[in-house]
Amino acid sequence: MIPKKICIIGAGAAGLITAKHAITQGHKVTIFEQTDGVGGTWVYSEETGCHSSMYKIMKTNLPKEAMLFQDEPFRDDLPSFMSHEDVLEYLEEFSKFFLIQFNITVTQVTREKDQWKVVCKSEAAEFSDLFDVVFVCNGHFFEPLNPYENCGFQGELIHSHDYRRAEHYEGKNVVIVGAGPSGIDITLQVAQTAKKVTLISKKATYPVLPASVRQVATHVKIVYPKGVITDDNEHIEADVIIVCTGYVFKFPFLDSSLVQLKYEGLMVSPLYEHLCHVDYPTSLFFIGLPLGTITFPLFEVQAKYCLSLLSGRGKLPSQETIKNFEDTRLQTLSNPAAFHIIIEEQWEYMKNLSKMGNFEEWGYMETIRKLYSYIMTERKKNVIGYKMVNFELLPESNDFRVVDI
Template structure:
């Protein structure tokens, strides 16, 4: 059942990965008009496998429109709900050319995830090193590197801190990812510290000065992602339709301050601010919108995968023995198998 159309908002969702798609669905269910912008050729985000990476930036850096792609039309009166957003996008036409389009939205949901922009180290000589450098973000298969090294020459030396050195043809950076929103202009009201602390964000979702007209889905890591993203999407959609209300600006900022202080006191680096790893937090978040808590089988499957991955990262996906938990999952009303229910009796 959708809400009263009089409360319908024009909403732009940036990103068509898992978090963006569920955001679009929940917004539509609440009666909002939704436009989803995606820079790739299809939906899916990181689940969209792209075998041909020859045309990509070898360091995995995505290209966005320059300038204020997503900026304010009007800040409104002390950040009330009459805030508007001007969003510029590029659409490919039949002749292969691109046409720039500008639209105005009541709200923007940023759902670009946390695996879209690689975190690059700063190493002396990176800019002048003559051979290939790439990030694991675009690594697919090992064949391109087979039989490439013919001899060891000084031109390709890599010197380590302990004085040891190797000769390499390629440097492959497996240094993780950072949050970045080059398309978003918030006049400094949302920033990224040390590549990993996005904020200020109330409950990892809402910037107090701009909520609910601006929100983020998919920022937290080390959680059972899809149910959590669905909780986020429901909360955003219901806030925009007037079914729910956020705390006051002061209360949200206080909650953010206390959370950051707790992370700092625990010695958590800023770039891991949004690493949650807490089932109870996911359940508390779900309470905001009356979403079901994580089922026990889902928690156990998650813990089992972590234990198996620690034991054998290369083959744990093929060696799991969780048939009982999977059978329980398939019987759950909150689980929909995409390819049918497998037969575990064989």
């Protein structure tokens, strides 16, 4: 195998695990990170309007037993559901021997003959270099999707991206729009300080929530100066509206002639398997686009498959299959905005990448699958208490035991 000159954009979890395997395989790797440290979305900042979406008090939605890199366990003394500080420490320790160029922003990636020209800027200067391969690992939780911007609300309206701590909402009437992981976390925190919390979402049907929380299982139709109007025409007044409606993809360094963002920024195109650029399937890769997944282990499988294509071990299907991937998938979806959501499909997705990449599946993945299934079930039944346990692994049976804290 001829070593490749590889550019990795971003030093979050996706970029770091890609770097590890690329370096191990003998490639020449350059990592550009626009902030002054590793960790991406796991870096907490009191500032708002910045890259960080982390709030002050946050436990992971997945346990350490299900969000580790292969051969890189979390510390034994950590609880199963960790703080964001614990995850950041893990990534810092994992990357301590990597050479990373910090405070460097990639401003443009273009094709020049048979290479990629990557233009960067620092505080001091602008510079460029040529690479054989580019891995885009710039994350997904920094460009908020907020359908209620500029709506004329007279109170405080923020996206969950800028939520930091519950004390700010003491004694207020708070409407929270969206009941995904962030929406629920923020609801439970704000309920401890706010006068009243109204959670509005089709998913707002949890059997147990604090007494100060009212669930409204519908959509917000309009935000007006004093609050919101639901699809059922109920007027709900609020001092604060917190919008937990997710994020859009954004690649400011890629021209729209190369990559298009479809369905209001929720689909990245044209890609094969959410991963390989259709026109450059062996040199332009996007790690970490799938949503609703176990993240770290999935990032690693994606990175290993891409690198298998560089070594010649991995295989691609026919060009026709590659080009038809998006249309074929869209035909199976009722909502095209859910293109990258692969909650139930993720296990088969990783198996297929392992098979096409001609590398061994991680045997522990079956335990992760069982853990994930258990957690999703428990979360629906007891969203307040499902994190109040630890897990003990049972290696002989690829299973686990639940231990109350």
